[in-house]
Amino acid sequence: MSNKKQVHTMRQAIRWGDMDAFGHVNNTVYFRYMESGRIAFLEQAAGDLEIKGEGPVIVTAYCNFIRQLKYPGEIEIRTFAGPAGRSSFEVTHEIRMVDADGNADVVAAEGGGKVVWIDFAAEKSVPLPARVREMLPVG
Known part of the structure:
Protein backbone atom coordinates (compact mmCIF):
# COMPACT_ATOMS: atom_id res chain seq x y z
CA MET A 1 0.00 0.00 0.00
CA SER A 2 1.85 3.05 -1.23
CA ASN A 3 -0.34 5.84 0.15
CA LYS A 4 -1.27 4.80 3.65
CA LYS A 5 -2.26 6.79 6.70
CA GLN A 6 -1.96 5.76 10.34
CA VAL A 7 -5.54 5.80 11.57
CA HIS A 8 -5.44 4.11 14.98
CA THR A 9 -3.09 2.96 17.75
CA MET A 10 -3.92 0.79 20.73
CA ARG A 11 -2.14 -1.28 23.36
CA GLN A 12 -3.17 -4.51 24.96
CA ALA A 13 -1.73 -7.16 27.22
CA ILE A 14 -0.61 -10.52 25.89
CA ARG A 15 -2.79 -13.06 27.69
CA TRP A 16 -1.47 -16.34 29.08
CA GLY A 17 -4.08 -18.14 26.96
CA ASP A 18 -2.63 -16.59 23.78
CA MET A 19 0.36 -18.95 24.00
CA ASP A 20 0.56 -22.42 22.52
CA ALA A 21 2.39 -25.58 23.61
CA PHE A 22 5.67 -24.16 22.26
CA GLY A 23 5.59 -21.26 24.77
CA HIS A 24 4.98 -18.41 22.34
CA VAL A 25 1.87 -16.62 21.06
CA ASN A 26 0.08 -18.89 18.59
CA ASN A 27 0.12 -17.68 15.00
CA THR A 28 -3.67 -17.52 14.82
CA VAL A 29 -3.76 -15.02 17.69
CA TYR A 30 -1.86 -12.43 15.63
CA ALA A 46 -18.30 4.53 11.77
CA GLY A 47 -19.72 4.23 15.28
CA ASP A 48 -21.17 1.07 16.78
CA LEU A 49 -20.79 -1.88 14.40
CA GLU A 50 -24.02 -3.70 15.23
CA ILE A 51 -24.95 -6.18 12.52
CA LYS A 52 -27.89 -4.40 10.87
CA GLY A 53 -28.26 -3.37 7.29
CA GLU A 54 -24.71 -2.85 6.14
CA ILE A 66 8.94 -11.38 12.35
CA ARG A 67 9.54 -12.05 16.07
CA GLN A 68 8.00 -14.31 18.67
CA LEU A 69 5.71 -12.83 21.29
CA LYS A 70 5.51 -14.34 24.76
CA TYR A 71 3.49 -13.94 27.94
CA PRO A 72 3.74 -11.79 30.00
CA GLY A 73 4.00 -8.73 27.84
CA GLU A 74 2.24 -5.89 26.14
CA ILE A 75 1.82 -5.09 22.47
CA GLU A 76 0.96 -2.00 20.48
CA ILE A 77 -1.17 -2.41 17.38
CA ARG A 78 -0.79 0.35 14.80
CA THR A 79 -3.44 0.41 12.11
CA ILE A 95 2.15 -5.45 15.95
CA ARG A 96 4.93 -4.04 18.10
CA MET A 97 6.42 -5.28 21.36
CA VAL A 98 6.28 -2.78 24.22
CA ASP A 99 9.51 -2.77 26.25
CA ALA A 100 10.02 -2.15 29.97
CA ASP A 101 10.34 1.60 29.32
CA GLY A 102 7.00 1.72 27.48
CA ASN A 103 8.52 2.08 24.02
CA ALA A 104 7.13 0.16 21.05
CA ASP A 105 10.10 0.19 18.70
CA VAL A 106 10.34 -3.50 17.75
CA VAL A 107 7.95 -4.85 15.10
CA ALA A 108 6.91 -8.43 15.85
CA ALA A 109 4.52 -8.86 12.92
CA GLU A 110 3.04 -7.00 9.96
CA GLY A 111 -0.18 -7.87 8.24
CA GLY A 112 -3.40 -6.64 6.83
CA GLY A 113 -6.19 -7.24 4.41
CA LYS A 114 -8.99 -5.73 2.39
CA VAL A 115 -12.15 -4.36 4.01
CA VAL A 116 -15.33 -4.28 1.91
CA TRP A 117 -18.55 -2.53 2.96
CA ILE A 118 -21.55 -4.73 2.19
CA ASP A 119 -25.32 -4.87 2.38
CA PHE A 120 -25.75 -7.92 4.60
CA ALA A 121 -29.18 -8.95 3.29
CA ALA A 122 -28.27 -8.56 -0.38
CA GLU A 123 -24.73 -9.95 0.18
Whole structure:
Protein backbone atom coordinates (compact mmCIF):
# COMPACT_ATOMS: atom_id res chain seq x y z
CA MET A 1 0.00 0.00 0.00
CA SER A 2 1.85 3.05 -1.23
CA ASN A 3 -0.34 5.84 0.15
CA LYS A 4 -1.27 4.80 3.65
CA LYS A 5 -2.26 6.79 6.70
CA GLN A 6 -1.96 5.76 10.34
CA VAL A 7 -5.54 5.80 11.57
CA HIS A 8 -5.44 4.11 14.98
CA THR A 9 -3.09 2.96 17.75
CA MET A 10 -3.92 0.79 20.73
CA ARG A 11 -2.14 -1.28 23.36
CA GLN A 12 -3.17 -4.51 24.96
CA ALA A 13 -1.73 -7.16 27.22
CA ILE A 14 -0.61 -10.52 25.89
CA ARG A 15 -2.79 -13.06 27.69
CA TRP A 16 -1.47 -16.34 29.08
CA GLY A 17 -4.08 -18.14 26.96
CA ASP A 18 -2.63 -16.59 23.78
CA MET A 19 0.36 -18.95 24.00
CA ASP A 20 0.56 -22.42 22.52
CA ALA A 21 2.39 -25.58 23.61
CA PHE A 22 5.67 -24.16 22.26
CA GLY A 23 5.59 -21.26 24.77
CA HIS A 24 4.98 -18.41 22.34
CA VAL A 25 1.87 -16.62 21.06
CA ASN A 26 0.08 -18.89 18.59
CA ASN A 27 0.12 -17.68 15.00
CA THR A 28 -3.67 -17.52 14.82
CA VAL A 29 -3.76 -15.02 17.69
CA TYR A 30 -1.86 -12.43 15.63
CA PHE A 31 -4.96 -12.24 13.40
CA ARG A 32 -7.07 -11.54 16.53
CA TYR A 33 -4.68 -8.75 17.51
CA MET A 34 -5.04 -7.21 14.04
CA GLU A 35 -8.82 -7.64 14.24
CA SER A 36 -8.85 -5.75 17.54
CA GLY A 37 -7.04 -2.81 15.94
CA ARG A 38 -9.21 -2.87 12.82
CA ILE A 39 -12.48 -3.01 14.78
CA ALA A 40 -11.36 -0.24 17.15
CA PHE A 41 -10.57 1.95 14.11
CA LEU A 42 -13.88 1.14 12.38
CA GLU A 43 -15.88 1.87 15.55
CA GLN A 44 -14.04 5.18 15.83
CA ALA A 45 -14.80 5.97 12.17
CA ALA A 46 -18.30 4.53 11.77
CA GLY A 47 -19.72 4.23 15.28
CA ASP A 48 -21.17 1.07 16.78
CA LEU A 49 -20.79 -1.88 14.40
CA GLU A 50 -24.02 -3.70 15.23
CA ILE A 51 -24.95 -6.18 12.52
CA LYS A 52 -27.89 -4.40 10.87
CA GLY A 53 -28.26 -3.37 7.29
CA GLU A 54 -24.71 -2.85 6.14
CA GLY A 55 -21.17 -2.90 7.46
CA PRO A 56 -17.60 -4.10 7.00
CA VAL A 57 -16.29 -7.55 6.15
CA ILE A 58 -12.72 -8.57 5.56
CA VAL A 59 -12.15 -10.43 2.29
CA THR A 60 -8.40 -11.05 2.45
CA ALA A 61 -6.01 -11.38 5.37
CA TYR A 62 -2.27 -11.99 5.68
CA CYS A 63 0.46 -11.82 8.29
CA ASN A 64 4.25 -11.78 8.19
CA PHE A 65 5.66 -13.12 11.45
CA ILE A 66 8.94 -11.38 12.35
CA ARG A 67 9.54 -12.05 16.07
CA GLN A 68 8.00 -14.31 18.67
CA LEU A 69 5.71 -12.83 21.29
CA LYS A 70 5.51 -14.34 24.76
CA TYR A 71 3.49 -13.94 27.94
CA PRO A 72 3.74 -11.79 30.00
CA GLY A 73 4.00 -8.73 27.84
CA GLU A 74 2.24 -5.89 26.14
CA ILE A 75 1.82 -5.09 22.47
CA GLU A 76 0.96 -2.00 20.48
CA ILE A 77 -1.17 -2.41 17.38
CA ARG A 78 -0.79 0.35 14.80
CA THR A 79 -3.44 0.41 12.11
CA PHE A 80 -2.94 2.04 8.72
CA ALA A 81 -5.48 2.52 5.93
CA GLY A 82 -5.13 3.08 2.23
CA PRO A 83 -7.24 5.24 -0.08
CA ALA A 84 -10.91 4.44 -0.50
CA GLY A 85 -12.25 2.60 -3.48
CA ARG A 86 -15.98 2.62 -4.19
CA SER A 87 -16.76 0.06 -1.49
CA SER A 88 -13.41 -1.03 -0.10
CA PHE A 89 -10.01 -0.06 1.25
CA GLU A 90 -6.81 -1.79 2.26
CA VAL A 91 -5.82 -1.93 5.90
CA THR A 92 -2.42 -2.86 7.33
CA HIS A 93 -1.19 -3.36 10.87
CA GLU A 94 2.08 -3.40 12.76
CA ILE A 95 2.15 -5.45 15.95
CA ARG A 96 4.93 -4.04 18.10
CA MET A 97 6.42 -5.28 21.36
CA VAL A 98 6.28 -2.78 24.22
CA ASP A 99 9.51 -2.77 26.25
CA ALA A 100 10.02 -2.15 29.97
CA ASP A 101 10.34 1.60 29.32
CA GLY A 102 7.00 1.72 27.48
CA ASN A 103 8.52 2.08 24.02
CA ALA A 104 7.13 0.16 21.05
CA ASP A 105 10.10 0.19 18.70
CA VAL A 106 10.34 -3.50 17.75
CA VAL A 107 7.95 -4.85 15.10
CA ALA A 108 6.91 -8.43 15.85
CA ALA A 109 4.52 -8.86 12.92
CA GLU A 110 3.04 -7.00 9.96
CA GLY A 111 -0.18 -7.87 8.24
CA GLY A 112 -3.40 -6.64 6.83
CA GLY A 113 -6.19 -7.24 4.41
CA LYS A 114 -8.99 -5.73 2.39
CA VAL A 115 -12.15 -4.36 4.01
CA VAL A 116 -15.33 -4.28 1.91
CA TRP A 117 -18.55 -2.53 2.96
CA ILE A 118 -21.55 -4.73 2.19
CA ASP A 119 -25.32 -4.87 2.38
CA PHE A 120 -25.75 -7.92 4.60
CA ALA A 121 -29.18 -8.95 3.29
CA ALA A 122 -28.27 -8.56 -0.38
CA GLU A 123 -24.73 -9.95 0.18
CA LYS A 124 -23.38 -7.29 -2.19
CA SER A 125 -20.91 -4.46 -1.81
CA VAL A 126 -22.20 -0.93 -1.28
CA PRO A 127 -20.40 2.44 -1.30
CA LEU A 128 -18.31 3.22 1.78
CA PRO A 129 -20.12 5.53 4.22
CA ALA A 130 -18.92 9.14 4.10
CA ARG A 131 -17.84 8.98 7.77
CA VAL A 132 -15.45 6.10 6.95
CA ARG A 133 -14.25 7.64 3.67
CA GLU A 134 -13.33 10.85 5.56
CA MET A 135 -10.89 8.90 7.79
CA LEU A 136 -9.00 7.46 4.80
CA PRO A 137 -6.14 9.07 2.86
CA VAL A 138 -6.82 10.62 -0.52
CA GLY A 139 -5.64 8.42 -3.40
